[in-house]
Amino acid sequence: MGRPPCCDKTGVMKGPWTPEEDIILVSYIQEHGPGNWRAVPTNTGLLRCSKSCRLRWTNYLRPGIKRGNFTHSEEKMIIHLQALLGNRWATIASYLPQRTDNDIKNYWNTHLKKLKKLQAGQEGQSRDGISSTGSQQISRGQWERRLQTDIHMARQALSEALSPEKPNSLLTELKPSSGYEKPAPASLYASSTENIAKLLKGWMRSGPNQSLTNSTTPQNSFNNIAVADSFSSEETINRADENGTELSEAFESLFGFDSSNINFSRSSPDTGLLQDESKPNSSAQVPLSVIERWLFDEGAMEGKEYLSEVTPDENNLF
């Protein structure tokens, strides 16, 4: 140890990223691909440390990121996986290809942790009250049934999330009101491209020309972005239309949507969208093989019926 932090250098910017920086970074990654983060600041002229660049890309700019409200399935997935794996957010995120570990972590810390605590408190209270009878304690059999239910739910959510036939299944799924959550505006369902579109919108207003000419970014390099947003491209365009067709057209030309590049490998979810960029064969996933098998076994879509069967009782899942 004793190594100085990578961001110790003077002249390295911190804090929120500007649209210009985003564009430079996206453009660079588009040309060179993600990875070799060390080289990114020097090659792009960005006054950011490599770490910051990587983080910005993986958490915000990377195509395929779904932002905003978590669906009920996702929520459950997170709860199950967190119970199984603990706070291994990156691993959990690998099972929710559209979500970043940061997103999941934030969601857990702000929503689910609280919820779980509350639940634990209630359970503790009731247990104290009936400790002599024990009649309401979950029997082993009940617990196992519940676990099986959880497993099925998780599988279902995962299958939906990774199903190539239903790329928008998670996106379009309406979040059932669960009582504890504020209804979020629909605009929260945003892709990374939309995020950039927003940024661009503001940035264009303030004068794109000066900015781009100074950067190392050739404008035409936007036309062949390698990775695409397969989940929400249509939605992105539609929503951009609301804000102005000019923007959407400009944006469409920036990111030539092409979902064919995205590989949803069912046999290896963790090397999918999230991981394949810089970590093709991450050994960190090794301990997961059991869970993978657990989640992916019985590939048959029995989940659908099961889902409707179980849903009314979902409050018991915690």
Next chain:
DNA sequence: AATTTGACCAACCGCATCGCC
């Protein structure tokens, strides 16, 4: 209308791990 409070989330920090020499 002004202030306080709380929720949310992007970004930072430091440690762990990986991979190359």
Next chain:
DNA sequence: GGGCGATGCGGTTGGTCAAAT
């Protein structure tokens, strides 16, 4: 096998915004 640099990961912080007072 050990050292070192690069990258990944999880915990935490701090800024912003909306709701409450």
